[in-house]
Each structure stands twice: as C-alpha cells, then as structure tokens.
Amino acid sequence: MSGKDCGSHGHKRRKLFRQIFACILILLFLVLVTILLIWAILRPSKPSFVLQDVTVYAFNVSVPNYLTSNFQITFSSRNPNDKIGIYYDRLDVYATYHSQQITLRTAIPPNYQGHKEINVWSPIVYGTAIPVAPYNSLSLSQDESTGAVSLTIKMDGRVRFKVGTFISGKYHLYVRCPAYIPFGSRTAGIIVGENSVKYSLLVSCSKSQSLRDSSNTADLKFIGI
Numbered sequence: 001m002s003g004k005d006c007g008s009h010g011h012k013r014r015k016l017f018r019q020i021f022a023c024i025l026i027l028l029f030l031v032l033v034t035i036l037l038i039w040a041i042l043r044p045s046k047p048s049f050v051l052q053d054v055t056v057y058a059f060n061v062s063v064p065n066y067l068t069s070n071f072q073i074t075f076s077s078r079n080p081n082d083k084i085g086i087y088y089d090r091l092d093v094y095a096t097y098h099s100q101q102i103t104l105r106t107a108i109p110p111n112y113q114g115h116k117e118i119n120v121w122s123p124i125v126y127g128t129a130i131p132v133a134p135y136n137s138l139s140l141s142q143d144e145s146t147g148a149v150s151l152t153i154k155m156d157g158r159v160r161f162k163v164g165t166f167i168s169g170k171y172h173l174y175v176r177c178p179a180y181i182p183f184g185s186r187t188a189g190i191i192v193g194e195n196s197v198k199y200s201l202l203v204s205c206s207k208s209q210s211l212r213d214s215s216n217t218a219d220l221k222f223i224g225i
Contacts, residue, residue, distance in 0.1 A: 044161055045080045047113065049205035051153055051177035052076060052120075055198040056189075059181075061144065062129070065137050067102055070126040071095060073153055075177065075205070077121075079113045084161050086113040089170060091157035093123050095179075097149070098136050103127040108157075125153075153177040153205075177205035 051073070058070040073093060079086050091108040094101055103125040113119055132140055143149040155175035161168040181199055182188040189197040 044084045044163075046173075046207055047086055047159075048078045048080060049155070049175050049177065049207060050076050050078075051179060051201050051203040051205055053198055053200045053202075054153075054179055054181060055192060055196055056181060057193075057196045058126075059149070061132070061140060065132040065140065066129040067097070067132050067140070068128050068130070069095065069102055070124070071103070072122055072124045074120065074122045075153070075155075076118055077113065078118045079116060082115050084163050085115060087111075087160040087162065087167070088113065089158045089160060091155055091173075093121075093125055093153065093155050095125050095127075096152045096154055097132075098139055100133050100136055101127075102130050102132075102151075112162075148180060148182040151179045151181060153179050155205075173207065175205050175207045177203055179203065 053074045055072040055074075056070075057072070058068055061067050073095075075093075077088075088108065088111050090110065092105040093108065094105045095103045104127055106123040106125045108121050108123060111119065140149075154177075155173070157173045158170045159173050160170055179201060189199040192198045
C-alpha cells in the first residue's frame with residue numbers, strides 16, 4: 001500500500017471522528033433545549049411555607065444574659081405545582097433573635113412532595129445557656145419587661161424538582177418565618193403541659209432560592225423559579 005493510500009485512510013478516519021463528535025454535540029444541544037422548553041412551559045413555582053404554631057417548653061434568661069429556649073414548631077409546606085414534584089434533600093430548622101442564632105439546627109428527614117401536596121412538620125429546636133450578644137442584651141431586657149419576644153424561625157435546605165422522569169440539580173432554599181411570642185403570658189396561648197404553652201400563629205413565610213455553584217464559592221440567583 002502506498003503512502004498516499006495510508007494518508008487517505010487517515011484523513012477519512014479523522015473526518016469520521018469529527019462527524020461523530022459533531023453529532024454528539026448536536027444531540028446534547030437538542031436535549032438541553034428540549035429540557036429548557038419544558039421547564040419554561042411548566043413554569044415551576046417555589047413551595048410555600050406557613051408557620052402554624054409554636055409550643056414553648058422553656059424560654060428564660062439567666063444572669064449574665066444566658067438564654068435557654070426549647071420550642072416545638074409546627075409548619076406546613078405546599079407544592080403549588082400540578083406537574084412538578086419536589087425532593088427535600090435537606091432542611092434544617094432553627095430560631096434566631098435579632099439575627100443571632102439561639103438554638104441548634106434540627107434536621108427534617110429527607111422526603112418527596114408530590115403535585116399540589118401539603119406536608120406538615122413539627123420539629124423541636126432548643127438551645128441551652130446560649131450567650132446573648134451584647135448588642136441584643138438591651139432588647140432582650142425590654143422584651144422581658146413587655147412579656148413578648150420577636151423571633152425568626154429559619155429553614156435552610158436543598159431541594160430538587162422532578163418533571164416526569166427528569167430531576168433537576170440541587171437548589172438552595174432559604175425560608176424565614178416571623179414569630180411574635182408572648183412568652184410571659186399563658187392566657188395568650190393554650191396550656192398543653194405543666195410548663196408549656198402552645199401559641200397559634202398562622203404566619204406566611206418568605207423564601208428565596210438559589211442555584212449552588214459546584215465550586216461552592218457563590219450562590220447564583222435562579223430567576224426562573
């Protein structure tokens with residue numbers, strides 16, 4: 001076989017490889033476009049959260065400004081989508097006072113939420129002898145005198161969306177629920193134990209959602225949801 005024939009065969013193989021590679025790229029592009037079109041048509045919506053009630057087992061301050069708290073929080077999550085399911089891969093719940101975290105994080109077990117489905121969770125969050133930041137000491141003293149405290153129940157987690165057999169990547173979900181609790185008064189709630197009172201709140205929570213970058217260096221806001 002002449003050198004000219006070998007060169008011709010090599011050129012044909014390279015051309016064939018380029019054609020196969022181009023076909024793969026086109027196929028991947030078409031699949032991606034199809035997924036994006038389906039996503040845009042379905043217009044997925046974030047789950048909505050409602051803080052239903054808080055049962056206070058303990059909430060007291062000891063000198064010098066150590067806060068001990070123990071709450072059972074009941075909140076509901078509703079999937080507003082009729083064709084999209086939601087996987088809650090992780091959801092941590094905790095309480096803050098004036099932006100300071102005052103309880104440990106409590107994890108909600110991973111679960112799946114179907115179309116138009118409502119889930120209800122009742123985790124317990126607690127913190128023992130948590131030092132109150134100096135800038136919060138005055139506010140806490142004022143709250144003690146008025147007999148009410150304004151807390152924020154926060155939920156941080158990761159969710160995925162399911163459309164048919166397609167499952168999206170993970171999104172970081174942030175939920176914030178204001179909770180105004182008259183901790184000094186039993187008459188404002190329902191006594192459910194010797195030292196515990198349940199307060200009905202029914203507060204809608206705010207939420208935001210972002211796409212976590214794989215490098216873990218930034219949260220990119222996902223505007224489409």
